[in-house]
Amino acid sequence: MNDDAFLEVSNLSVGYGATRVLDGLELTIRKGEFVALLGASGCGKTTLLRSIAGFVAPSEGMVAVAGRDVTRLPADRRGMALVFQSYALWPHMSVAKNIGYGLKLKRLSRAVIDRRVAEIEALLGLEGLGARKPAALSGGQRQRVALGRALAIDPQILLLDEPLSNLDARIRLKVRHEIGALQKRLGITAIIVTHDREEAMAMADRVVIMDAGRIAQQGTPEEVYNRPASAFVAAFMGAENALTLYGRIAGGTLWITAGPHDAGAALPLGGRKLQSGPMEARFRAEAAELVAIDAPAPVAGELEFSGHIETASYLGGAWRHSVRVGDESLFADAARSFEVGAPVRLRIPGDKLFLFNLPAPERGLPLPPHVAHEPTERLLQAT
Amino acid sequence: MARAGIAATPAGRPVLSLDLWWIPRGMVLGLIAFVIFGPLANLVLWTVAERWYFPHALPLDYGFSYWGRVFAARGNAMDSLANSLIVAGLTVVVALALAIPAGYALARLRLPFRAAILIAFLIPQAFPNLTVYVNVARLFYQLGLNGTIPGVVLVHVTHGLVYAVWIATAAFSAIDAELEEAARSIGAGALRAFLDVTLPLAAPGLLASAIFVFLESLDEFTGSYFVGAPDVNMLPLLLYTAGAGGNYQVASITALLLLIPSIGFMLVVERFLKSDVLSKVGR
Numbered sequence: 218m219n220d221d222a223f224l225e226v227s228n229l230s231v232g233y234g235a236t237r238v239l240d241g242l243e244l245t246i247r248k249g250e251f252v253a254l255l256g257a258s259g260c261g262k263t264t265l266l267r268s269i270a271g272f273v274a275p276s277e278g279m280v281a282v283a284g285r286d287v288t289r290l291p292a293d294r295r296g297m298a299l300v301f302q303s304y305a306l307w308p309h310m311s312v313a314k315n316i317g318y319g320l321k322l323k324r325l326s327r328a329v330i331d332r333r334v335a336e337i338e339a340l341l342g343l344e345g346l347g348a349r350k351p352a353a354l355s356g357g358q359r360q361r362v363a364l365g366r367a368l369a370i371d372p373q374i375l376l377l378d379e380p381l382s383n384l385d386a387r388i389r390l391k392v393r394h395e396i397g398a399l400q401k402r403l404g405i406t407a408i409i410v411t412h413d414r415e416e417a418m419a420m421a422d423r424v425v426i427m428d429a430g431r432i433a434q435q436g437t438p439e440e441v442y443n444r445p446a447s448a449f450v451a452a453f454m455g456a457e458n459a460l461t462l463y464g465r466i467a468g469g470t471l472w473i474t475a476g477p478h479d480a481g482a483a484l485p486l487g488g489r490k491l492q493s494g495p496m497e498a499r500f501r502a503e504a505a506e507l508v509a510i511d512a513p514a515p516v517a518g519e520l521e522f523s524g525h526i527e528t529a530s531y532l533g534g535a536w537r538h539s540v541r542v543g544d545e546s547l548f549a550d551a552a553r554s555f556e557v558g559a560p561v562r563l564r565i566p567g568d569k570l571f572l573f574n575l576p577a578p579e580r581g582l583p584l585p586p587h588v589a590h591e592p593t594e595r596l597l598q599a600t
Numbered sequence: 601m602a603r604a605g606i607a608a609t610p611a612g613r614p615v616l617s618l619d620l621w622w623i624p625r626g627m628v629l630g631l632i633a634f635v636i637f638g639p640l641a642n643l644v645l646w647t648v649a650e651r652w653y654f655p656h657a658l659p660l661d662y663g664f665s666y667w668g669r670v671f672a673a674r675g676n677a678m679d680s681l682a683n684s685l686i687v688a689g690l691t692v693v694v695a696l697a698l699a700i701p702a703g704y705a706l707a708r709l710r711l712p713f714r715a716a717i718l719i720a721f722l723i724p725q726a727f728p729n730l731t732v733y734v735n736v737a738r739l740f741y742q743l744g745l746n747g748t749i750p751g752v753v754l755v756h757v758t759h760g761l762v763y764a765v766w767i768a769t770a771a772f773s774a775i776d777a778e779l780e781e782a783a784r785s786i787g788a789g790a791l792r793a794f795l796d797v798t799l800p801l802a803a804p805g806l807l808a809s810a811i812f813v814f815l816e817s818l819d820e821f822t823g824s825y826f827v828g829a830p831d832v833n834m835l836p837l838l839l840y841t842a843g844a845g846g847n848y849q850v851a852s853i854t855a856l857l858l859l860i861p862s863i864g865f866m867l868v869v870e871r872f873l874k875s876d877v878l879s880k881v882g883r
Contacts, residue, residue: 272781292784293793305782309800318796319786363782370786 223248223406224269224374229278231264231430238264240430241278246408246423251400253421254410255453261430262410263378269408270299270376282373298367302379304359306351312362313338313347319370337365340399357388364396368403375400377409381416393419414454418442426450448497451571456499458547461575465493471572473520478543482520484567495575502537504569505549510560518567522547526555646852666849676833677850681857684835687749687824688817691756695764695813696806698757703768704798708777718769721762729822737826747831755823760813767812771805772798811865818861 222245231239238261246252254262267273269280271292279288287295298319306315313334320330338344341361351359360380367375380396381389397420400407411417417424418438425435426449433453434446445451452459463474471491475481498520515521524542531537535550540563549563646652647666649659670677706714724732736755737746745751775798783793799806821836829837835854842850 270785272784291790292781293787293789297785299782299785301778301782303776303778305776305778307779307782307797307801318783318788322787322792366782367786372786376785 221247223250223283224408225279225281226265226269227279227281229265229268229275229280231261231268231273231275238430239268239275242430242432244425244432244435246406248406249404250423251397251407251409251421252423252425253417254408254425254427255414255417256412256427256433257453258412260427262412262427265427266299266376266378266408266410269374270297271295272299296373297376298370298372298374299376299378300363300367300380302382304351304363304383306359306362306366308351310350311347312343312349312351312354315351315362316365316369319366323370333369337369340368341365356384357392360384360392364399368405373406375405375407377407379410379412381411381413389416396420426453428453445499445571448499448571448573451499451573456501456504456571458500458502458505458549460498460542460545460547462496462498462572463494464491464496464572466491476543478524479520479522482518482567484518484520484570487568489572491572492574497573497575499571499573500565500569502548503535503550504565505547506564506566507538507540507549507551507555508562508564509555510562512562515562515564520565520567520570522563524561524563526557526559526561529554529557643852643855646848647856649849667853670850670853677838677854680833680835680838680854683749683828683832684818687752687756687832687834688814690749690753691760691817692810692814694753694757695760696768696810698761699764699768699809700806702765703770704772704794706765706769707772718766721765724758725762733823733826736823740827746827747829749832752824752828752832752834755827756813756817756820759820759823760816763812763816764809767805767809768802771802771809774805775801808869811861811868815861815865818858 224244224246226242226244229239229242229244230237242261242265244252244265254265256262264273268275271287271290275288279286281287282295282297292299307318310318313331316337317330317334320333325333334347338347341364343358343361343365346354346358346362351362354362360383364380377396381392384392393416396409400420409417409420414424421438423435424438424441426433426441428449434441434450436444441450442454445454445456448459462476465472465474466486469486471484471486471489473479473482473484510523522540522542524540524547527539527541527546529536529538531554532550535552536554538549538551538555538561540547540549540561542563547563555561645659648662648664650661650663650665652659705711706717711717733755740746740751740754745754779801780793780798783797784790788796819836820834821840824832824834825837825840828834835858839851839854839858842848842854
């Protein structure tokens with residue numbers, strides 16, 4: 218086991234009735250690390266956070282903090298603090314009472330509590346609000362009180378359950394940087410649950426992408442963004458365009474078979490672990506390049522499709538086009554707008570193309586239409 | 601004129617305008633007031649009537665001699681009042697001691713047959729009171745509980761528990777479980793979190809249920825009659841005896857005494873009971 222593992226989740230399974238929400242999950246977190254649990258709703262990320270916090274009893278597995286098994290400990294004896302999505306502030310207590318409650322439980326003196334509450338209020342910009350009730354606060358202020366209440370007890374691990382989802386978009390951008398900076402400054406170990414990949418990448422040192430109760434991939438924001446390990450992760454990290462291609466591996470080169478709308482290509486394998494056969498190709502709209510139909514031929518290592526523009530909309534910075542390629546609609550960005558209906562070529566650099574083997578087609582299941590016919594390989598330009 | 605006002609026309613000349621709508625409004629309000637306060641006025645009149653008989657519309661003589669008789673040391677009104685208050689108070693204590701844990705469990709835990717349990721508290725009300733209490737009296741007689749305060753309290757608790765448990769369940773359901781979890785997560789034990797967070801937030805609802813049980817106990821007649829009388833006399837019994845004996849003055853004074861807590865209850869409910877609690881009653 219890892220020596221510097223501070224929080225260790227091993228073989229954790231949680232089931233409600235017959236359904237399994239978490240399935241043999243393994244996760245280790247270092248001291249001072251900020252980890253984001255990212256996934257669509259229902260993937261088990263909140264359940265994982267709540268089982269770490271002690272509000273969900275796992276059916277199997279172990280949660281350990283600093284080498285101590287806490288799986289059977291109640292939530293109040295785990296030394297963690299959870300910030301709820303709903304903030305869960307106590308409406309009958311003032312802001313200062315809310316923040317100081319955890320300290321009162323530790324039987325600290327009034328003076329110590331008052332000083333610590335004042336510190337927290339100053340840290341989070343809540344000065345002068347101590348006497349107010351939560352109902353008299355704005356959403357952003359409530360969020361900070363909830364955070365302050367958790368930070369006041371100096372928890373070993375700070376758990377955040379979608380803390381920003383109830384905030385306005387503008388405040389959210391500000392608060393996520395504040396939380397990130399605060400975590401770095403205090404050096405606290407923190408886990409955040411979110412479904413927003415930008416939020417996860419902006420705040421966390423490590424992003425853990427979850428799918429159906431398992432970890433699909435984990436790594437630094439850069440790793441999961443640029444080297445997705447599966448089609449699911451690629452899609453979740455914004456590579457929404459999906460195509461089925463047929464490829465053959467030969468000597469470090471991936472030969473993409475030509476289809477009805479593309480001429481095929483030879484791409485450097487570049488460390489991809491692929492086998493010959495049908496593949497799912499995914500790429501981001503901003504990774505693709507749109508050129509006019511009469512543009513010169515692409516350089517080596519680029520895959521090119523021909524199609525026509527369906528829609529164009531300005532997103533700020535670039536025009537996003539929906540391009541019809543055969544039966545598929547693909548999104549691609551361009552600096553200028555193309556007319557609707559204009560024939561275009563859509564180019565994807567090989568290194569921006571995420572490729573994943575599809576399970577070999579079973580008998581009776583036809584190949585995708587453009588690979589069903591006699592495969593004709595055409596080498597555009599050998600590398 | 602109540603509704604006469606001065607309005608300025610565009611020309612700037614003040615015009616006296618008379619809003620005649622106050623006439624039907626006043627009549628409807630007057631009618632409602634009469635329906636509500638008429639019987640009450642009659643009750644109050646009876647309490648101070650020395651002599652009043654048909655066909656006279658108003659009492660012939662006024663006086664407080666019946667008040668003196670009711671509150672005299674020899675009269676059993678004070679005994680009845682004391683008994684009623686003691687029984688009602690004890691009933692509230694016992695009913696809440698049962699309803700707080702029961703309501704909390706019904707609101708928070710995923711109990712099987714939750715609806716059936718809630719309905720079960722209604723069973724004592726589902727059968728004719730007489731049938732139930734005659735049998736209870738027979739049983740209590742064997743147990744030696746007949747004619748004792750604990751016996752009457754037990755009867756009133758079974759009667760009041762349905763309100764206590766239902767309202768307590770609603771009061772606890774209206775409180776987000778995350779509020780309690782928030783306390784747990786920063787170091788509060790289960791009991792501490794309940795006492796510091798859930799109980800204060802549920803207090804208005806629990807107070808309402810306490811008052812409801814108190815009033816139900818104060819009003820309850822059948823059970824008090826079969827289990828309590830003649831050793832433990834209660835206000836409703838006194839009212840009944842006085843009314844049946846044609847002594848409307850004593851009956852009216854007793855009724856007036858019974859009315860005071862009801863009005864207090866209305867004020868408290870109006871002040872404290874939030875609609876989100878009421879909307880969860882029985883769910």
